[in-house]
Amino acid sequence: MLTDFEALRAYLEARNTAVSSIRDVVETAQKIISGGELSESEKRTADLLWHLGLVLKTPGxxxxxxxxxxxxxxxxxxxxxxxxxxxxxxxxxRILLRYLAAKGGAAGLDDVAEELGAEMRGVTGKYLPVLKLVNPRLKAPVSKPFNPHVVEAVLFKLGAEVGLLTYDRAHKTASLTELAEEHMEQQDTEVVRTAPxxxxxxxxxxxxxxxxNKVHIISPWVDDKVARALDPLLHGRKAVVISREPHDEPHRRGLEILSKHGEAxxxxxxxxxxxVGISAVVTSxxxxxxxxxxxxxTGVYYRDAPPALRLHAEEILASARRCNQS
Structure with missing residues (x-):
């Protein structure tokens, strides 16, 4: 049901979230506007506000x-x-609403946690080296945000408070509302943003x-930290890597790591x-x-790479030559 990118994005968007009510959201918004110092729990609420596009983050x-x-x-x-x-x-x-729709409009907490949680563990296990760049303490696959606590305390509760869901606490069951059905969407192209x-x-x-099975990886600068994180994902695939001539040792090592799977x-x-693979991302x-x-x-993620992007990758390759990595 989940694409790899959806699962990764869901984890990253929820990993700092601990919102328990709309009141938390409103009070944190008020404090940000007034310039007050945020508590640890308010900082976690502010992280959700950023993902909702309601606050801006500076590089600091x-x-x-x-x-x-x-x-x-x-x-x-x-x-x-x-x-x-x-x-x-x-x-x-978005994932929860789509899941509930596939279940006929309603599902219980245990089913959501079991089925979506299992999918999350599968994807986060596959991408564990990449996720460790973000959180070095991460040691094993995780089901968040579809572990029972987050599903009930965040997704079910917040969804019910704003009218996206009806929540039967006695039976721990959530149902879609008409409002949720109006807002459900499947995105084939997504804007992706990065902030600290x-x-x-x-x-x-x-x-x-x-x-x-064959992927073009194109970036002027590459370093060994990111290359090592991507390395396990490239096993069994062919990588066509295009960069500038290495300008320092991390760049040289990064190209060396990636070129083991093809050519630089x-x-x-x-x-x-x-x-560019089957999916693609163009980014700054x-x-x-x-x-x-x-x-x-920033960047744009394509669930299915447009032919024009594949053609552009081939054009860049035609303009390049084998790197001198000595």
Whole structure:
């Protein structure tokens, strides 16, 4: 039911989330607007607000309110309506709504946690080296955000508070509302954003790398940290890597790691950052740790790579030559 990218994005968008009610959302919005210092729990709520597109992050991690956040902070009917629309597009909620629809409109907590949790463990296990770049303490596959606690305390509860779900607490069952059905959507193209602590572009790159038997990996700069994380995903695949000539030792080692799975070509005027398999991502981020995990970066993820992107990858390859990695 889940694509690899959906599962990775769901984990990254929820890993810091501990919101228990809309009241938390409204109060955190008010504090961000007033410039007050956030508690640890409020910082986790602010992380959700960023994923909902309601706050901005600077490279240093400081938060800036959007105009929409001021609507949320009022705690009015308009704020609930806005939160409902944004929450329906939040990846964990989007997956849950689609799952409930596939189950006839309703499902119990145990079924959600068992079925979606198992899918999450499968994907996070496959991409564990990539996820360890984000969270070095991660030792094993995880089911979050579809473990029982998060499903009940966050997804079911928040969904019910804004009218996306009806929640029968006695039987621990959630049902879709008409509002949820209006907001359900399947996205074949997604904007991906990275900010400190929220490396969604990295997830898109990893999913694209693992999406095909032959993949083009194109980036002016590559480092060994990111290359090592992608290395296990390339086993059994052919990688066509295009970069600039290595400018330092991490760059040289990164190309060496990736070229074990195919070939490394260099193009001195390269600016494109593109990974193309069955899926694809075009991004502003280089394949280096700083770009992937610390910078403000953006990109577009395609569930099915457009033919024009495949053609562009071949055009760049035709302009490149084998790298001199000595």
């Amino acid at each position: 991690g400081a938060l800036r309110p959007t105009a929409q956040l001021r609507t949320v902070a009022r705690g009015s009917l308009d704020s609930y309506s806005l939160i409902a629309r944004r929450l329906a597009r939040w990846t964990p909620m 602590g929220s490396p969604i572009v990295l997830a898109a790159v990893a999913a694209a790398v693992a999406s095909a 070509h260099c193009y001195r005027h390269l600016h494109t950052k593109l990974v 981020a280089n394949l280096v740790y700083t770009s992937m995990l610390r910078n403000i970066e």
